[in-house]
Amino acid sequence: MADEIILLDFLPSIFGMRVRVALAEKGLMYEYREQDLWNKSPLLLEMNPVHKKIPVLIHNGKPICESTIIVQYIDEVWKDKSPLLPADPYERAQARFWADYIDKKLYDLGKKITLTKGEEQDTRKREFLDFLKLLEGELGDKPFFGGENFGFVDVSLVAFSSRFYAYESFGNFSIEAECPKLIAWTKRCMERESVSSSLLDPQKVHDFVAGMRRRYGVE
Amino acid sequence: MGEEVKLFRSWSSPFALRIVWALEIKGIEYEAVFEDLSNKSPLLLQYNPVHKKVPILVHNGRPIAESFVILEYIDETWKQVPLLPEDPYERAMARFWAKFCDDKVLTSIWSAFIKQGKEQEEALVAAAENLKFLEKEMKGKKFFGGERIGYVDIVLGWLANLVSIFEEIVGLKIVDERKFPLLYSWMQDFAEAPIIRDNCPPRDKMIVKFKALLDAAIASSSSSSK
Numbered sequence: 416m417a418d419e420i421i422l423l424d425f426l427p428s429i430f431g432m433r434v435r436v437a438l439a440e441k442g443l444m445y446e447y448r449e450q451d452l453w454n455k456s457p458l459l460l461e462m463n464p465v466h467k468k469i470p471v472l473i474h475n476g477k478p479i480c481e482s483t484i485i486v487q488y489i490d491e492v493w494k495d496k497s498p499l500l501p502a503d504p505y506e507r508a509q510a511r512f513w514a515d516y517i518d519k520k521l522y523d524l525g526k527k528i529t530l531t532k533g534e535e536q537d538t539r540k541r542e543f544l545d546f547l548k549l550l551e552g553e554l555g556d557k558p559f560f561g562g563e564n565f566g567f568v569d570v571s572l573v574a575f576s577s578r579f580y581a582y583e584s585f586g587n588f589s590i591e592a593e594c595p596k597l598i599a600w601t602k603r604c605m606e607r608e609s610v611s612s613s614l615l616d617p618q619k620v621h622d623f624v625a626g627m628r629r630r631y632g633v634e
Numbered sequence: 635m636g637e638e639v640k641l642f643r644s645w646s647s648p649f650a651l652r653i654v655w656a657l658e659i660k661g662i663e664y665e666a667v668f669e670d671l672s673n674k675s676p677l678l679l680q681y682n683p684v685h686k687k688v689p690i691l692v693h694n695g696r697p698i699a700e701s702f703v704i705l706e707y708i709d710e711t712w713k714q715v716p717l718l719p720e721d722p723y724e725r726a727m728a729r730f731w732a733k734f735c736d737d738k739v740l741t742s743i744w745s746a747f748i749k750q751g752k753e754q755e756e757a758l759v760a761a762a763e764n765l766k767f768l769e770k771e772m773k774g775k776k777f778f779g780g781e782r783i784g785y786v787d788i789v790l791g792w793l794a795n796l797v798s799i800f801e802e803i804v805g806l807k808i809v810d811e812r813k814f815p816l817l818y819s820w821m822q823d824f825a826e827a828p829i830i831r832d833n834c835p836p837r838d839k840m841i842v843k844f845k846a847l848l849d850a851a852i853a854s855s856s857s858s859s860k
Contacts, residue, residue: 477723479723479726481733504710505696507707508706
């Protein structure tokens with residue numbers, strides 16, 4: 416019995432990239448369907464009536480929404496290959512804690528850099544870098560947040576690296592200068608086929624963010 | 635083997651109450667450590683340096699923070715009376731609704747309580763939209779978990795006791811029995827379940843606390859220039 420997997424997604428979406436990485440880590444075949452977020456398809460509205468957002472994973476006709484929830488679902492269904500969450504409940508709790516914290520903070524911190532100017536932007540940059548430094552502390556000397564193995568927190572965070580060039584460009588600062596360990600970690604992740612094939616090219620992300628800035632009248 | 639389970643909580647935090655309910659439902663022995671959140675203990679700050687909040691579960695000396703994370707940890711560590719379903723799809727749905735509760739339902743109902751004028755009207759509309767989704771999700775079950783209380787019920791449990799307190803203080807109906815009959819009946823069933831009923835903060839104290847929060851919010855919004 417073959418599994419039917421469809422992913423409703425949007426190429427520059429950080430949240431969509433998480434799901435693409437997880438699917439690739441598990442070696443799963445799926446149908447990717449790019450969505451127009453300014454003209455939402457009937458399928459998207461039917462599969463995610465509550466939030467009307469991507470990503471949505473449709474597995475054998477049943478939808479799962481919210482990227483972190485989708486990644487856990489993928490990990491639980493296809494549990495025999497490349498486990499993303501560790502086996503030990505305490506380690507799992509730590510992984511969920513950090514993934515939750517990244518979810519609560521990082522997207523907005525980054526977005527605010529791209530949509531502000533001057534002094535306000537300086538404050539946003541500082542908050543963003545402080546958050547990344549905290550994550551660096553959590554990474555420590557481990558190759559991945561998951562330890563020896565690429566794991567759940569790595570999946571949650573790595574997609575943001577596709578946006579770093581955009582943040583640096585519009586914020587006029589260098590992330591690597593303050594967070595070299597984190598940038599080293601992103602390069603290590605990009606050596607994985609699952610990551611390099613799932614993340615959108617930083618230049619394309621930059622151009623997308625430039626378009627959003629024009630749309631919001633920041634330029 | 636000695637199991638040491640401690641729960642750092644405050645007397646009123648609805649997030650900490652989730653953990654109380656989970657521990658009680660599973661019959662896990664624990665020690666409650668009550669924190670004064672205006673004067674946090676060094677131990678709280680040591681166990682949750684990132685958020686500095688309650689609840690914190692400390693199991694054999696190891697801390698876990700964030701109520702959703704703690705609930706899943708409890709369910710994975712003490713397997714009696716499971717809170718989350720076994721089936722991965724049902725688990726994903728439970729997690730989805732729990733997140734919806736906190737991200738949308740709680741924030742809109744809190745705004746409906748704490749804001750005034752136009753902002754309050756808009757919050758009430760948003761709350762009603764969100765409650766409609768929950769009403770639909772009940773689908774004739776007694777609890778979101780089915781026949782017995784589960785993960786989503788515990789996460790949403792604040793609705794069962796806090797909403798009537800909010801309604802009493804602001805004199806507005808937030809969960810109308812006529813519009814949300816299933817949800818309303820769930821609120822009664824949940825609040826009356828023995829473990830829940832025996833583990834709720836005193837209503838009169840809650841009314842005093844939330845009235846004070848509302849008064850402070852009104853004072854600060856009228857003193858700031860708009």
